[in-house]
Amino acid sequence: MCIDCGCAPTDxxxxxxxxxxxxxxxxxxxxxxxxxEDILAKNNRLAAANRTLFADKGIFTLNLVxxxxxxxxxxxxxxxxxxxNEISFAVLEGDQQTANDADRIAATGVPVHQIxxxxxxxxxxxxxxxxxxxxxxxxxxxxxxxxxxxxVCPAAFDLGEDFKxxxxxxxEGEDKPLKYPQMFxxxxxxxxxxxxxxxYVRFDIARCREYAERVHPGIKIFEVSCYSGEGLDEWYxxxxxxxxxxxLMVRSKG
Amino acid sequence: MHELGITQSIVEIALRTATxxxxxxxxxxxxxxxxxxxxxxxALLFCYEACSKETLLEGSRxxxxxxxxxxxxxxxxxxxxxxxxxxxxxxxxxxxxxxxxGEDLRIKEMEID
Numbered sequence: 363m364c365i366d367c368g369c370a371p372t373d374x375x376x377x378x379x380x381x382x383x384x385x386x387x388x389x390x391x392x393x394x395x396x397x398x399e400d401i402l403a404k405n406n407r408l409a410a411a412n413r414t415l416f417a418d419k420g421i422f423t424l425n426l427v428x429x430x431x432x433x434x435x436x437x438x439x440x441x442x443x444x445x446x447n448e449i450s451f452a453v454l455e456g457d458q459q460t461a462n463d464a465d466r467i468a469a470t471g472v473p474v475h476q477i478x479x480x481x482x483x484x485x486x487x488x489x490x491x492x493x494x495x496x497x498x499x500x501x502x503x504x505x506x507x508x509x510x511x512x513x514v515c516p517a518a519f520d521l522g523e524d525f526k527x528x529x530x531x532x533x534e535g536e537d538k539p540l541k542y543p544q545m546f547x548x549x550x551x552x553x554x555x556x557x558x559x560x561x562y563v564r565f566d567i568a569r570c571r572e573y574a575e576r577v578h579p580g581i582k583i584f585e586v587s588c589y590s591g592e593g594l595d596e597w598y599x600x601x602x603x604x605x606x607x608x609x610l611m612v613r614s615k616g
Numbered sequence: 617m618h619e620l621g622i623t624q625s626i627v628e629i630a631l632r633t634a635t636x637x638x639x640x641x642x643x644x645x646x647x648x649x650x651x652x653x654x655x656x657x658x659a660l661l662f663c664y665e666a667c668s669k670e671t672l673l674e675g676s677r678x679x680x681x682x683x684x685x686x687x688x689x690x691x692x693x694x695x696x697x698x699x700x701x702x703x704x705x706x707x708x709x710x711x712x713x714x715x716x717x718g719e720d721l722r723i724k725e726m727e728i729d
Binding site: 391395483484540544575580 | 618621622626628629630637647653654655690701712713722723725726727728729
């Protein structure tokens, strides 16, 4: 409030009998200051720090995203059991509550750390950065991050991973890529899981592939069953290639 | 509801800026939100009221300016407006495109005393 004339800053009309200039007011005048700051800048900075750390250590990192129940933990159990003698893994588990998934991963013998987000609907780069403190990163070749089961929110948050991997199970409906385009656009890889159930459910794989391709041209798709094991060899082979490529990148630096 | 985390970042940046400017009143905070940024403006407004309580931002207005999305066709290089991520190229019908803009999520400016 201007102490000279008593007019409120929000109602600053010169209605007085004796006009005076704004400069005579003893309060600051309303001003617009330009900020132009990315709202996710802090997360992106921390994600970049994570990415640099992964690059320095030669750690290939995947961020697994899907709706709850698509089979992320089952995929991890199968993958870790099959490859743990060839690749040294670490796993970060994200869930709102419980350590149920971390307990399942621990049973495979692979180092795992559980992050409980409480009310949070996604992991962010800050949580992942602190989660990494629980591992000896010099001994890790591949980090798997299991995000909170949610096809919406995790899409917006870079964790510093090499790729986001979307899982979609055949019980969910083939139009998920169209319904949640942000997530499938952000994912370089898509796994169609539970293909052993195809005889019992209405799910058109060709249409699902077409929808995913519309949202994300060039998306790499694997068709797998974490129950029967079908299709997983192709996935394992791809993982092996990625891990050795990342390891070679580090060696070539030295 | 990732809008809550995003709003907390908005409040953090706005309060930091206000302190730097020795502001005594914050009238408004203006955002630029891309049509494909994946955030719901109404949810931001709802969270803003909650997150700004008992801070210098309480009672200030959150103004959201929507930035339309545009893409460039990978096949014929046409620039075109995107209504959503499924819009195909109006010139050749291709679905393969690169986003030019529309994912923005920025604090543009603040009005302060």
